[in-house]
Amino acid sequence: MDLKTKALTKSIWVFHISTGSCNNCDIEILDLLTPRFDVERFGIQLIGSVRHADVLLITGVMNKKSVPLVKKVYSQAPRPCLVVAVGQCALSQHMFRDSYNVGEPLDKILPVDLYIPGCPPKPEAMIAGIVKLVNKIRGDDGDKRVNQRKA
Amino acid sequence: MKLLFNYLIFPGFLFSACVGLMAGWLERKVSARVQWRKGPPWHQNFTDIIKLTSKETILPEGAKWTFLLAPYFGLVSAVLAATMLGLALIQPGLSPSGDLIVLLYLLVMPAAALIIGASGSGNPLASVGASREMKLVLGYELPFILAVVAVVIKAGGSISLGEIVAFQAGSGSFLYSFSGFLALIVIIFCAQAKVGFAPFEVSEAEQEIMAGALIEYSGLSLAIFKLTKAVMLYTMPLFLSVLFLGKDLSFGMLTLKFIIFLVVMILIKNTNPRLRIDQAMRFFWGPVTIIALLATGLALLGK
Numbered sequence: 001m002d003l004k005t006k007a008l009t010k011s012i013w014v015f016h017i018s019t020g021s022c023n024n025c026d027i028e029i030l031d032l033l034t035p036r037f038d039v040e041r042f043g044i045q046l047i048g049s050v051r052h053a054d055v056l057l058i059t060g061v062m063n064k065k066s067v068p069l070v071k072k073v074y075s076q077a078p079r080p081c082l083v084v085a086v087g088q089c090a091l092s093q094h095m096f097r098d099s100y101n102v103g104e105p106l107d108k109i110l111p112v113d114l115y116i117p118g119c120p121p122k123p124e125a126m127i128a129g130i131v132k133l134v135n136k137i138r139g140d141d142g143d144k145r146v147n148q149r150k151a
Numbered sequence: 152m153k154l155l156f157n158y159l160i161f162p163g164f165l166f167s168a169c170v171g172l173m174a175g176w177l178e179r180k181v182s183a184r185v186q187w188r189k190g191p192p193w194h195q196n197f198t199d200i201i202k203l204t205s206k207e208t209i210l211p212e213g214a215k216w217t218f219l220l221a222p223y224f225g226l227v228s229a230v231l232a233a234t235m236l237g238l239a240l241i242q243p244g245l246s247p248s249g250d251l252i253v254l255l256y257l258l259v260m261p262a263a264a265l266i267i268g269a270s271g272s273g274n275p276l277a278s279v280g281a282s283r284e285m286k287l288v289l290g291y292e293l294p295f296i297l298a299v300v301a302v303v304i305k306a307g308g309s310i311s312l313g314e315i316v317a318f319q320a321g322s323g324s325f326l327y328s329f330s331g332f333l334a335l336i337v338i339i340f341c342a343q344a345k346v347g348f349a350p351f352e353v354s355e356a357e358q359e360i361m362a363g364a365l366i367e368y369s370g371l372s373l374a375i376f377k378l379t380k381a382v383m384l385y386t387m388p389l390f391l392s393v394l395f396l397g398k399d400l401s402f403g404m405l406t407l408k409f410i411i412f413l414v415v416m417i418l419i420k421n422t423n424p425r426l427r428i429d430q431a432m433r434f435f436w437g438p439v440t441i442i443a444l445l446a447t448g449l450a451l452l453g454k
Binding site for chain 1: 179183186187188189190191192194195198199201202204205206207208209361362365366367368369370373
């Protein structure tokens with residue numbers, strides 16, 4: 001593992017996209033920044049501009065309006081960029097599956113690196129997920145994958 | 152050769168960037184402790200820079216050539232300012248006459264670079280950030296220069312950093328006089344705006360205009376801007392210590408003074424909400440300028 005990959009896992013800047021969620025997952029995500037969990041001690045920050053992002057964090061079910069927007073935002077992010085799906089809606093479209101305005105599922109559009117299930121997932125579950133993501137990037141499999149994305 | 156060493160290694164780029172990044176860590180750590188959090192480890196800002204250099208640098212559609220050049224422009228000027236200040240501390244006798252004036256010019260350059268880069272990026276939010284930064288510069292430069300003039304008057308009309316330090320070594324720090332104290336209050340607020348701390352961070356407001364002037368920057372260019380900010384974070388508290396507490400500038404005392412000024416700025420940052428640009432302008436051109444004028448007047452009277 002080289003220095004740059006290590007730096008990437010120690011300083012993850014997260015750009016948060018809500019594609020039409022009910023705001024429940026978003027509140028749980030903000031919990032991670034509170035004193036109780038404080039993910040900034042691992043170098044994780046929420047940032048405002050997608051150009052600074054290392055991880056796109058996507059909540060909510062993809063509806064027909066948000067599909068092109070999410071594609072656009074992903075194309076604007078600098079590589080290597082990972083995608084994390086948070087919550088049951090982003091994972092499986094949940095109870096909106098048969099709704100008239102639901103678009104394609106998220107992982108048919110973007111290469112999702114991490115799924116965090118739950119409705120909403122607990123902050124502990126998200127931290128466990130982040131640890132798995134970091135291990136994946138650091139491990140052989142993840143290393144290759146990041147390098148492929150770069151190319 | 153020696154000048155190149157001074158500029159690139161000590162007390163220039165490498166030294167000031169490392170100290171500045173550590174100061175940035177102190178800022179994050181103290182903020183975290185104020186908010187009852189644990190805060191990031193000491194190497195966090197270095198890690199951020201290394202990570203940013205490994206990321207892709209995107210040139211947005213419609214960006215001008217100034218977009219990629221502006222960050223370097225800002226960093227070069229900020230490092231030059233840090234070098235001049237450092238050299239004036241190492242060899243006070245050799246400090247050229249008028250380096251204070253040059254320093255004042257160089258300290259505006261990072262803001263100018265931010266404005267140039269943001270205007271070249273072709274993003275509407277970046278242009279909002281650039282216009283706010285421009286107004287902020289117009290706001291804080293007037294009281295800043297007035298307060299520095301007060302210091303110059305107190306030092307017997309000397310515009311050389313070395314002579315100002317020597318004068319204070321003889322007659323005591325300027326902080327312990329009425330005019331010096333008032334000028335310090337003014338300059339701390341201006342320094343707050345110069346390093347982009349709350350309450351004067353309107354140009355990079357993350358919540359309203361999504362990092363504002365920096366919105367289109369990614370990868371190496373963003374890392375250069377972060378380094379510029381780190382160098383400014385090293386230069387401003389050091390500048391304050393030289394101007395106002397210049398009596399005993401041995402290494403230990405200087406470090407202590409540097410950290411005290413830094414922590415004061417961090418605490419102001421953490422206890423104040425962000426001002427709107429019109430409130431910031433009113434604040435700088437109103438009370439702060441009046442205090443600066445008062446300081447200059449008192450300095451003329453010898454108080």
